[in-house]
Amino acid sequence: MTAPLLALERVARRFRPDRPPVLEDLSFALAAGEYVAIMGESGVGKSTLLNVIAGLDRPDGGSIRLDGEELTALDDDALTLLRRRAMGFVFQAFHVLPYLTVARNVGLPLALNGCPSGEAEARVAAMLAEVGLEGSGPRLPRELSGGELQRVAIARALVHRPRLLLADEPTGNLDPRTAAQVLALLRAQVKGHGGGGLLITHSRAAAATADRVYEFDGRGLRALADR
Numbered sequence: 006m007t008a009p010l011l012a013l014e015r016v017a018r019r020f021r022p023d024r025p026p027v028l029e030d031l032s033f034a035l036a037a038g039e040y041v042a043i044m045g046e047s048g049v050g051k052s053t054l055l056n057v058i059a060g061l062d063r064p065d066g067g068s069i070r071l072d073g074e075e076l077t078a079l080d081d082d083a084l085t086l087l088r089r090r091a092m093g094f095v096f097q098a099f100h101v102l103p104y105l106t107v108a109r110n111v112g113l114p115l116a117l118n119g120c121p122s123g124e125a126e127a128r129v130a131a132m133l134a135e136v137g138l139e140g141s142g143p144r145l146p147r148e149l150s151g152g153e154l155q156r157v158a159i160a161r162a163l164v165h166r167p168r169l170l171l172a173d174e175p176t177g178n179l180d181p182r183t184a185a186q187v188l189a190l191l192r193a194q195v196k197g198h199g200g201g202g203l204l205i206t207h208s209r210a211a212a213a214t215a216d217r218v219y220e221f222d223g224r225g226l227r228a229l230a231d232r
């Protein structure tokens with residue numbers, strides 16, 4: 006059997022000593038080409054899980070490997086470089102930079118990875134068209150609606166064709182039709198590039214676009230359905 010794209014073993018994260026751990030003994034594997042949805046009540050630790058996978062937060066224990074590389078062993082600089090190259094993250098709060106145009110926001114991963122500017126411009130324009138924001142490149146985030154901002158965040162997470170796509174409630178602010186388009190795009194990107202995707206969502210309809218659905222109750226992940 007080939008090694009999984011992403012493998013978590015006994016991952017733990019506790020924020021406060023007087024409260025139970027948010028993540029405890031959590032093990033999980035994602036194969037290359039696999040797109041998995043994780044559901045679960047508010048506050049169980051879904052965003053915490055994505056953050057430790059992305060290296061935005063450090064687990065207190067356990068192992069996280071991406072393509073066999075142990076992420077918990079990397080220092081902050083190495084982790085930042087790896088995240089920049091290999092991961093795309095759609096945050097629950099969009100984290101679109103307010104003083105950069107839409108095009109500069111979306112092109113950020115390409116700029117940080119040293120992509121030539123001509124190629125970057127073409128990829129940003131194509132990506133904006135894919136999320137239904139054709140021609141919005143010169144606009145500033147404050148001129149956009151919540152749903153448009155979310156699509157900027159999604160375009161930015163996909164523009165560098167990451168190995169691992171992490172999406173935290175990416176369709177929470179979108180109308181049903183736009184949500185369906187964005188979900189189809191996320192799935193197509195994961196499937197098209199041979200990487201993997203983790204989709205956190207409260208929506209059963211959104212979860213149904215994934216290959217597998219897990220319910221996370223803070224202790225572990227329980228398989229709900231296979232597609």
Ligand SMILES: Nc1ncnc2c1ncn2[C@@H]1O[C@H](COP(=O)(O)OP(=O)(O)OP(=O)(O)O)[C@@H](O)[C@H]1O
Nearest residue numbers: 020021027045046047048049050051052053054097
């Ligand atoms: N940096 C932090 N410091 C202290 N507690 C935190 C921190 N981050 C998260 N928590 C706590 O950990 C728990 C899990 O939070 P998390 O954001 O992972 O939940 P979630 O499952 O993503 O919820 P939602 O569905 O509402 O987004 C919550 O009780 C939260 O208050």
Ligand SMILES: [Mg+2]
Nearest residue numbers: 051052097173
């Ligand atoms: Mg969350």
